Amino acid sequence: MKNEKWVLKQRPMGKPNIESDFEKISEEVRKIEYGEILVETQYLSLDPYMRGRMNAGPSYASPVEIGGVMEGEVIAKVIESKSRLYQKGDMVNAKIGWQKYEVLYENEPSISKINTPKDLPITYSLGILGMPGRTAHLGYFEILKPKPGETIVVSAASGAVGSIVGQLAKLMGCRVIGIVGSDKKVNYCKNELNFDYCFNYNTQDIDSELGKLGENFINMYFDNVGGEISDAVLNHIALFSRTAVCGQIAIYNSPTPPMGPRVARTLLTKQSTMQGFIVFNFAHKYEEAISDLSNWIKEGKIVYKEDINEGFNNIPLNFMKLFESENFGKLVVDVRS
Amino acid sequence: MKNEKWVLKQRPMGKPNIESDFEKISEEVRKIEYGEILVETQYLSLDPYMRGRMNAGPSYASPVEIGGVMEGEVIAKVIESKSRLYQKGDMVNAKIGWQKYEVLYENEPSISKINTPKDLPITYSLGILGMPGRTAHLGYFEILKPKPGETIVVSAASGAVGSIVGQLAKLMGCRVIGIVGSDKKVNYCKNELNFDYCFNYNTQDIDSELGKLGENFINMYFDNVGGEISDAVLNHIALFSRTAVCGQIAIYNSPTPPMGPRVARTLLTKQSTMQGFIVFNFAHKYEEAISDLSNWIKEGKIVYKEDINEGFNNIPLNFMKLFESENFGKLVVDVRS
Numbered sequence: 001m002k003n004e005k006w007v008l009k010q011r012p013m014g015k016p017n018i019e020s021d022f023e024k025i026s027e028e029v030r031k032i033e034y035g036e037i038l039v040e041t042q043y044l045s046l047d048p049y050m051r052g053r054m055n056a057g058p059s060y061a062s063p064v065e066i067g068g069v070m071e072g073e074v075i076a077k078v079i080e081s082k083s084r085l086y087q088k089g090d091m092v093n094a095k096i097g098w099q100k101y102e103v104l105y106e107n108e109p110s111i112s113k114i115n116t117p118k119d120l121p122i123t124y125s126l127g128i129l130g131m132p133g134r135t136a137h138l139g140y141f142e143i144l145k146p147k148p149g150e151t152i153v154v155s156a157a158s159g160a161v162g163s164i165v166g167q168l169a170k171l172m173g174c175r176v177i178g179i180v181g182s183d184k185k186v187n188y189c190k191n192e193l194n195f196d197y198c199f200n201y202n203t204q205d206i207d208s209e210l211g212k213l214g215e216n217f218i219n220m221y222f223d224n225v226g227g228e229i230s231d232a233v234l235n236h237i238a239l240f241s242r243t244a245v246c247g248q249i250a251i252y253n254s255p256t257p258p259m260g261p262r263v264a265r266t267l268l269t270k271q272s273t274m275q276g277f278i279v280f281n282f283a284h285k286y287e288e289a290i291s292d293l294s295n296w297i298k299e300g301k302i303v304y305k306e307d308i309n310e311g312f313n314n315i316p317l318n319f320m321k322l323f324e325s326e327n328f329g330k331l332v333v334d335v336r337s
Numbered sequence: 338m339k340n341e342k343w344v345l346k347q348r349p350m351g352k353p354n355i356e357s358d359f360e361k362i363s364e365e366v367r368k369i370e371y372g373e374i375l376v377e378t379q380y381l382s383l384d385p386y387m388r389g390r391m392n393a394g395p396s397y398a399s400p401v402e403i404g405g406v407m408e409g410e411v412i413a414k415v416i417e418s419k420s421r422l423y424q425k426g427d428m429v430n431a432k433i434g435w436q437k438y439e440v441l442y443e444n445e446p447s448i449s450k451i452n453t454p455k456d457l458p459i460t461y462s463l464g465i466l467g468m469p470g471r472t473a474h475l476g477y478f479e480i481l482k483p484k485p486g487e488t489i490v491v492s493a494a495s496g497a498v499g500s501i502v503g504q505l506a507k508l509m510g511c512r513v514i515g516i517v518g519s520d521k522k523v524n525y526c527k528n529e530l531n532f533d534y535c536f537n538y539n540t541q542d543i544d545s546e547l548g549k550l551g552e553n554f555i556n557m558y559f560d561n562v563g564g565e566i567s568d569a570v571l572n573h574i575a576l577f578s579r580t581a582v583c584g585q586i587a588i589y590n591s592p593t594p595p596m597g598p599r600v601a602r603t604l605l606t607k608q609s610t611m612q613g614f615i616v617f618n619f620a621h622k623y624e625e626a627i628s629d630l631s632n633w634i635k636e637g638k639i640v641y642k643e644d645i646n647e648g649f650n651n652i653p654l655n656f657m658k659l660f661e662s663e664n665f666g667k668l669v670v671d672v673r674s
Contacts (some may be wrong), residue, residue, distance in 0.1 A: 052606075226601045245605045257598040264563045265594055268582045268613035269389075276605035 005069045005099030006315055012054055015323055021054070022070070022316045029101045037086045039076035041100050043308075045126035046072065046319050046331040047160070048224075048249045070098040070315075073131060074335075075114065075122060086113075093125055098315050100335065117294050121306075122313035127160050128297065128304045129290050135246060135279040136164035137289035143244040143277050144220045148173035151217055153210070153233050156224035157198060158185040158305075160330040161246060161309045164293070165222045166195050167302045172222075177213070179206060179229055185328060191301055207232035216270070225249050231261055237270050245276040249322070305329035310337050338366045342406045342436030343652055345534070351656035352660055359407070359653045366438045374423045375625050376413035378437050382463035383409065383668040384497070384654050385561075385586045407435040410468060411672075412451065412459060420624075423450075430462055437672065454631050458643075459510055464497055464667035465543055465634065465641045466627050472583060472616040473501035474626035480581040480614050481557045485510035488554055490547070490570050493561035494535060495522040495642075497667040498583060501630070502559045503532050504639045510541050511557075514550070516543060516566055522665060529640055553607070562586050574607050582613040586659070598635075642666030 009023040016022070018284045032038050053064045053071050064071055074097075078090040083106035086092070095110035096102040104111055116125045127133060139161075140146060152169045156162040157178025166176045166189065178189040178198035189198035199209045207227055210218070223230055226248035247314075267274060282289075296302040307329040309318045318333050346360040353359075369375050390401045390408050401408055411434075415427040420443035423429070432447035433439040441448055453462045464470060476498075477483060489506045493499040494515025503513045503526065515526040515535035526535035536546045543566055547555070555574045560567055563585035574580075604611060619626075631638040644666040646655045655670050 011384045076498045192402040216567070223601065226599065229600060245601045248602045248605055257600070257602055259596045260599040261594040262563065262597040263594075263600060264560065264567060264611070266613075267611060268585055268615075271613050271615050271618065273610060273612040274601070274604060276601070276603075276608050278605075278608050281608065 001101065003027050003029045003099055004100040004312065005097070007067050007069050008054060008064045010066065011056055016051065016054065016316075016320065018316045018320065024313070030103055032080055032082050032103050034082045035106050037078050037104050037106060038080040039080045039084050039092060039094060039096065039102055039104060041074045041076050041096065041102075041128060041335050042091075043075040043123055044072050044098060044315060044333045044335050045074070045130070046315070046322065046323050046333060047132070048247050050319065051249070051322070062130055069096075071095065072097045073126060073328060075125060076102070091122060093130065100312060108294065115290075117298070120294065120297060123145055123330075123332050124297075124304065124307065126332055127306060128164055128293055128302070131279060132160035132330060133293050134282070134286055134289045136161045136168065137293060138279055138282040138285055139222060139244045139246050140165050140168050142282060142285065143251060143275055144222065144242050146172060146174055146220060148217035149175075151175040151177065151238075152220040152222060153177045153179065153218050154195075154222045154224070155179045155229050155233070156247070156249065157189050157195065158193075158328060159224060161192055162222065162224050163189075164302065164328075167296075169220075170194055171296065171301055177210070177218075179225070179233075182328075188305075188328070192305075201229055206233075207235055210236045220244075222246060223248075227258070227260070234261075234263060234266050237266070237272055239270055239272070241270055241272040243272070243274040245274060306332055308332045308334055310334050312337070338438065340364050340366045340436055340438040341649065342405050342408055342434070343390060345401045347403065348367050348393055353391065353653075353657065354390065354399055354658065355653045358538060360524050361650070365515055367440060368420050369440050371419045372443050372489055374415050374420050374441050374443060375417040376429060376431060376433065376441060377416045378411045378413045378433065378439075378672050379410050379428075380463060381414040381435060381670045382411070382467070383652070383670060385468070385584050385659050387656065388586070388659070391527070403505050406433075408432065409434045410463060412462060413439075428459060430467065437649060454635070457631065457634060460643060460645065460667075460669050461634075461641065464643060465501055465630055465639070465668055468616060469497035469629050469667060470519060471499055471623055471626045473498045473505065474585050474630060475616055475619040475622055476559060476581045476614060477502050477505050479619060479622065480612055481579050482550055483509060483511055483557060486512075487556035488512040488514065488575075489530075489557040489559060490514045490516065490555050491559045491561070492516045492570070493584070493586065494526050494666060495530075495633065495669055496561060499559065499561050500530055500642070500666075501639065506557075507531055508633065508638055512621065514547070514555075516562070516570075517663075524667070525642075529642075538566055542569075544572055547573045552653065557581075559583060560585075564595070564597070571598075571600060571603050574603070575579075576607055576609070578607055578609040580609070580611040643669055645669045645671055649674070 012021045076087045085106045091114045114125045154162045154166045158180050169176045176195040178195045186198045189195040216238050221243040223245050224247040312335040349358045415423045422443045428451045451462045491499045491503045506513045513532040515532045523535045526532040553575050558580040560582050561584040649672040
């Protein structure tokens with residue numbers, strides 16, 4: 001049986017290039033041994049963090065090697081099993097990356113059986129009931145430590161993580177200001193997610209828009225983006241504010257940290273905290289997060305949008321959407337075709 | 338009776354200028370009313386934060402007005418009292434600034450009777466047993482949340498706050514790296530304070546010196562300085578590191594935040610926290626901090642150095658020492674002469 005996989009051909013300088021940075025290769029799938037399973041990818045999640053893994057520099061995880069398969073979480077079906085833990089036909093989440101088949105040892109920590117409630121789509125396990133949902137829930141409750149009535153700014157507010165953070169904040173009586181990259185997203189955040197305000201950084205001056213809403217009034221900032229958007233937000237933070245640094249998509253493409261206004265004095269005068277966090281260190285809270293989110297979806301308190309695309313061959317093309325303000329909803333590729 | 342006071346003549350651009358930015362003026366002291374006391378300044382504390390108050394921009398406290406007396410904490414003697422709370426001859430700490438006399442209402446929150454143990458100098462109430470000591474103790478224990486065996490970097494390590502932070506860290510079994518501005522201070526930190534390492538930022542490349550000690554090894558950073566020293570330190574922080582932003586003397590003279598490498602990505606990949614803090618929000622812990630510090634001084638576990646200067650007329654001249662790597666030990670002016 002032939003596997004197909006997308007590998008990293010060379011490390012991108014700046015924005016990835018579909019032609020030169022990725023390569024699709026084919027290889028024989030090996031036979032499974034006792035204790036192993038063979039899985040077939042059904043859906044692949046595409047996420048901003050993948051750009052970071054393409055760099056050689058230090059990150060919170062090892063980079064993808066040149067020639068190595070691009071990293072990513074998938075929904076896969078067990079098509080052969082010599083494990084007592086999994087049966088043929090089981091659906092699992094696993095981190096096998098941009099490829100069609102993989103042999104996995106049964107105790108590989110990244111595999112887990114999918115326990116998405118039956119009345120919700122299985123693809124939710126890659127989004128609101130998976131890593132992005134847990135990131136939103138735990139970043140919001142554990143890092144930002146919100147109080148009702150506080151004001152939160154969320155960047156990439158219509159995205160997989162941001163859209164959930166903003167809705168959690170609305171649920172508990174906070175004022176939510178979204179920042180997005182298109183008017184379509186602005187409308188979505190205001191009309192469907194019920195955010196109080198939403199600004200388009202491509203057409204509006206975020207600093208001055210925030211300035212119109214008050215002075216030193218932002219209690220929490222959930223930062224998915226970084227760069228100049230963060231500069232604008234930090235100009236308006238309140239005393240004792242908290243910033244959760246969740247993603248830095250604005251600067252993932254930069255080989256060294258770009259320059260920006262120094263934040264230490266702002267943090268000092270505002271007695272404020274900026275904290276980077278990775279959801280994997282909150283594993284003890286995953287079950288709680290997923291349970292909360294499932295209930296809130298079913299009760300209609302949280303809405304969730306997916307952007308499901310077709311075709312294994314189109315993975316790199318779809319990945320590029322993350323860098324072009326075109327992505328709208330959790331980006332997933334159905335790779336069965 | 339004539340009061341003399343140093344007032345802010347104009348807001349400095351960059352480093353203050355003794356001639357153009359300060360002015361000494363004289364005025365009549367008014368008679369005290371019932372419930373008031375008249376105090377005579379004995380010692381004035383000079384501290385880096387005062388530079389921040391000379392700017393018009395936002396800080397954690399209101400700026401000094403043009404024509405207003407320069408802010409500062411003093412040791413003063415009550416020389417006349419119509420209050421039941423204070424008697425003639427009482428020694429108090431008060432925030433009356435750079436002046437010789439002041440009439441104070443008895444319930445003014447900034448006054449407190451000095452309770453420095455009798456076997457320690459009264460001037461310690463302006464330093465290790467006052468604001469700088471509390472800042473060191475509370476910033477270290479409450480913000481950095483240290484564990485034995487961790488590595489801490491302290492900037493301005495021979496200063497009023499830094500020298501205490503480093504010694505507290507040594508006391509609990511941490512590895513201490515100081516950063517200072519002269520070889521004399523390096524020797525002091527290594528030989529008298531027993532820091533493990535100390536570097537001179539005027540003659541050594543801090544980034545490369547830290548790089549020789551390990552990779553991603555700094556668990557805590559007590560930042561009194563900011564600017565390029567912080568850039569160097571943040572290049573070497575460990576996973577889950579904590580930075581306490583206590584002072585930013587390197588950039589107090591800058592009217593707008595200067596540019597520097599963006600820190601958000603570093604905080605994200607290292608899952609680290611940067612927190613600005615002001616000691617005044619830990620008032621409920623003051624007594625504990627002072628009690629700890631008094632005991633450790635008497636037991637010889639902490640050494641404390643003062644730089645006591647003479648003369649009310651020399652206050653601005655002495656203040657400038659804070660910006661010139663000349664200051665060594667807690668800067669105090671005996672203003673009785």
